Amino acid sequence: MGEPVLEVCGICKRFPGIQALNKVHLELYKGEILAVVGENGAGKSTLMKILDGIYSPDKGEILYRGKKITIDSVQTATKLGIALIHQELNLSDNLDIAANVFLGREPCKMGPLRLIDRNRINKDTAKILRRLNVDCSSKTIVKDLPIGQQQMVEIAKALSINACILIMDEPTSSLSKFETVQLFRVMRELKSQGVSIIYVSHRLGEVKEVADRVTVLRDGCNSGDLSREEIDYDRMVKLMVGRNIQKFYRHMQYLTPKPVLEVRDLVVPSSPEHPINLKLHSGEILILAGLVGAGRTELLQTLFGVDKPIGGTILLNGKPIVIKSPGDAIHAGIGFVPEDRRLNGLILEMAVEVNITLAGLKNYQKMKLIRFDQVRSVAKNMIGQLKIRTPSIDQEMQLLSGGNQQKVVLAKWLSLKPRILLLDEPTRGLDVVSKEEIYSLMEKLVSEGVGILMASSEMQEVLGVADRILVMHEGRISGELNQEQFSEEVVVNLTTGGK
């Protein structure tokens, strides 16, 4: 294997109140894909930001082709050929691909006028796009590209600076299965061209598929390395959490014969050509599987009254109800945990207590004045029930970890004792332990007779948690699976439109 391209030795980094990295060691060889895995807060992102010059380490050294170097800024990292692709894409989506690829480094012509040499950037960009097998013009506006292609623009940007070390932070988190496969093909291609890739991910299945080597971090320390042959799910999980976790979450079945929620010919505004029919029983977890953009979020939002349905009937316990606003849905006993908790679920600048009681505030008032004693006791009660880790009920929301933030969103609904819960990707971006907590909470709710309709894109979650699966594809329900029919192949087939 020879000498590593990049070697990280004994890196330490401390943030207020937390040792983010403690003597971390990592090596990267030419032409390999190294996966760095770990729970949320294990220090993966911090380490990557140190390699990109965003943070500087407190202690330790970085060797680049055997020579000791200091990476004190992103510019230095760029010069060395290190490029970091962030989880959230950093593109100016109103500009075209070429403009994005060369942003800040535009070649100029006409001397002092410094006009951008558009010909050259288009030609160079086109060359890189061909190398990545992306079949679109360099003049396409980024906004008009699907998310997977936008990711390719980021990679093109990295390649245009001749990056030989490519760091990708959770690149697949918003990609569909198909786009993920494409990305992996490009990663393998780049690898064969001698580019070294550090691939940071939560998705252990994908790591297994694409990585040559795995470095596992736990609580800011190295907890182990795995070579190609050693990579398997259980080993990685064991190193990440330091113990074996239960792999599947099969709960008892609490199905009742009559559906608590029935949807007949519901016309969702985003795909009016496919009316939706479904039944949700009390005590059941019904999972909506499908690709990003298959229409699951739109369906859930319509059921919750965020979008207004064009037609169709919604029956609650057999009686038709009208849902024209979230208020109507809440009145009917429906709760909704939206996909993006930071955008749609929480008020990050306000206290935990405010967030927990927001939806139910109407119930804790006397002559429109808030009954603070009630509000506080409800908040305390929910924090205790859901084991939300927060120093006090007055803590600002944004200071909580992702898992605890999601629990606050759930607490908001559970404080209203809903009969039906709509969950849109409730475990996205959460670490294994937080996920497990959410699952056990769902299990408890189901045992109390709540019906759960949940959209999920993670295969393991879909197969592990569901009592029944509905697969959506391009706005319509393309299949229904009962427990005995569950299989990964069938679900993948249905989500991609196959039979």
Next chain:
Amino acid sequence: MKKVVGIATLLALIMIVTGIINIKFFSPYNIRNILRWVGLFGILSMGEALVIISGGIDLSLGSICGFIGSLLPLLIATHRMNVALALFICFAISLGMGITHGVFVTKLKMQPFIVTLCGLFIYRGVIRFITNDVTQSFGQSFLGLKFMVRGVIPADFWSESARVPSFIETWSIPMPLVIMIFVAVVLWLFLNRSIYGRYLFALGCNERAVRFSGINTDRIIIIAYTISALLGGLAAVLFALYINGSQPSSQGVFFELYAIAGAVIGGCSLRGGEGNILGIILGTAIVRVLYNAINILGIATQLEYAIVGVVILGGVAIDEFVKLYTERRQAKKGS
């Protein structure tokens, strides 16, 4: 709370410096004069603040002052309308203006800046047309109404023949401040104790999350614009009574900017979701004290705007600087 202390300190500083240079600043007459203006502009600032907390802005307040301030004397002095009926019409029009702003902002999803900017133009133009640009005056009557701005209590409770004790006469409070304090208490209850206030702060931070919690955010936003316009109408009536009339083309010009200045110095963020009543009153006081200081100290009045601008800029800059500094120090302490 820290913010309020900072604003109060700035206010005290300006007052002390002015007082040292010219002791007349602290004369009861002058203080009473300042308090009267704080009362008038405070009402305006508090209404503006509600809209700012919702994440919007209300640029129409100055023109509302011009419109209502000219309409009231037109109705009761020129057309001899019943005073109660005229006041009712004035407030009904303010109410309608506020609801209109709110409906355009929420239902048509138009930007608050544009909606209220058009309000600013429209109301001014319409009142100039109605009055034919003729200055409106209350004349010598309507003393009862005028008491609402010119009166001081409790000194005015003494009958005309009786001698008011000098202590009471010195320390009586002008009526506009009394009205403002009443408004402040009601709005404080609204913002900090009612469910609507909590919704308003929350939607100023993240409207979608509030809507996804089943709350009719449109209604809350419309309420904010309505209260703002209603308080604009109230201030308009008081301003017009105080100067005994109104020139339709100039009455209230720029007042919306003073209202915004008061709210922003008082700790409201134009991003929304932030602000408190006490801070807003102190912020308004800073602007008024500055104006007064310029007069008392004999600084060229042409410099008025420049000085007010510099002090606002300086105050907000210091606030940001202190925030950055404390953040950095906390970060250092932690590591």
